[in-house]
Amino acid sequence: MKKYLIIFGLIIVFATVMYTSYSQKKPNKTNSQKASGALIKHLKIDPEIIDRETRVPIILYHYVRDIAPQPDNLGWGLSVPPSTFQQQMDYLVKENYTTITPNNLYQYLKYGTPLPPKPIMLTFDDGYLDFFEEVFPVLRDNHLTATNFIISNFLGREQYLDWYHLKYMVASGRVFVGGHTLNHMKLTEVNSEQLDQEIAINKASLEEGLDTKIDYFAYPYGSYDDNVLNALKKNKYKAAFTTENGNIHKTSQLLKLPRIKVGGGDTVQTFAEKIKTE
Numbered sequence: 001m002k003k004y005l006i007i008f009g010l011i012i013v014f015a016t017v018m019y020t021s022y023s024q025k026k027p028n029k030t031n032s033q034k035a036s037g038a039l040i041k042h043l044k045i046d047p048e049i050i051d052r053e054t055r056v057p058i059i060l061y062h063y064v065r066d067i068a069p070q071p072d073n074l075g076w077g078l079s080v081p082p083s084t085f086q087q088q089m090d091y092l093v094k095e096n097y098t099t100i101t102p103n104n105l106y107q108y109l110k111y112g113t114p115l116p117p118k119p120i121m122l123t124f125d126d127g128y129l130d131f132f133e134e135v136f137p138v139l140r141d142n143h144l145t146a147t148n149f150i151i152s153n154f155l156g157r158e159q160y161l162d163w164y165h166l167k168y169m170v171a172s173g174r175v176f177v178g179g180h181t182l183n184h185m186k187l188t189e190v191n192s193e194q195l196d197q198e199i200a201i202n203k204a205s206l207e208e209g210l211d212t213k214i215d216y217f218a219y220p221y222g223s224y225d226d227n228v229l230n231a232l233k234k235n236k237y238k239a240a241f242t243t244e245n246g247n248i249h250k251t252s253q254l255l256k257l258p259r260i261k262v263g264g265g266d267t268v269q270t271f272a273e274k275i276k277t278e
C-alpha cells in the first residue's frame with residue numbers, strides 16, 4: 001500500500017510540474033489573444049512585458065511621380081520621381097536591406113521575435129494610383145514589400161487606387177494595407193462620433209473588401225491626441241504610425257511609431273543618409 005501511495009504521490013508531483021511548466025510557456029500566446037482588446041493598458045500595467053527598443057528606418061512616401069519642381073508646393077514636396085525611387089530601391093538591394101512589414105516590427109517589440117539583418121520598412125500614405133503604376137512593379141522586380149495606408153472613401157477616385165488594384169497587390173504578398181480613416185480628416189478636430197466612424201468603418205470596410213486583418217494605422221496629417229489613441233485601442237489596432245521624425249521604436253510607444261519622410265528633393269544620397277541607423 002505504501003508503495004502505491006509513493007507512486008501515486010510521484011504521479012501527482014509529476015503532473016503538477018508538467019502543468020506548471022506548460023502554463024508558464026503558454027502565457028505569451030493566450031495573453032496576446034486576451035490582451036488584443038486592451039493592448040496599451042496591458043502594456044503599461046503588466047511588469048512582465050519588456051519595453052523593447054529597436055532602430056528601424058520606416059520610410060514615409062506619398063506620391064511617386066514626375067512633377068515640375070515648385071519647392072513651395074505641397075504636391076511637389078510629397079512627390080518622388082519614379083527614376084529616383086528606382087535608384088533608392090536599387091540602393092536598398094545593393095546594401096542588403098530587408099524590407100519588413102508592420103507585423104514584423106510589432107512581433108519584435110511585443111514578443112522579441114527577431115528581425116532580419118538591416119531591416120527597413122517602406123510605407124506609403126493615402127493610396128495614390130501611382131503606387132500601382134510606379135511602385136508595385138519595382139517592389140515585385142526587387143523582391144521588396146511595402147505598406148499602403150488607405151483612405152477607404154477615396155478608393156476609385158481620380159488619382160487614387162481602387163479595390164481591384166488593392167486586391168491584386170495584396171494577393172501578390174508584396175503589399176500590405178493599413179487604415180488611414182474614411183475621409184482623411186484631422187482626427188483631433190472631429191467629434192467623438194465622427195472619430196469612431198472614421199476609424200471603425202475604415203477598418204471594417206478594408207477587412208471585408210480585402211478579406212484580411214487590418215491591424216495597423218497611420219494618422220492623417222500625423223494628428224492625434226488621447227481621444228484618438230483611445231479610439232484606436234477600442235478598435236483593436238496593434239500599432240500606429242505618426243509623421244514624427246525618428247527611427248527608434250519602443251514597445252511602450254506602439255501607437256506612436258515615428259517615420260522618416262522621403263519626398264521631392266531627396267536623391268539617392270540623401271535617402272542613404274536618412275536611413276542610416278548608426
Ligand SMILES: [Zn+2]
Nearest residue numbers: 125126220221
Ligand atoms: Zn494621409
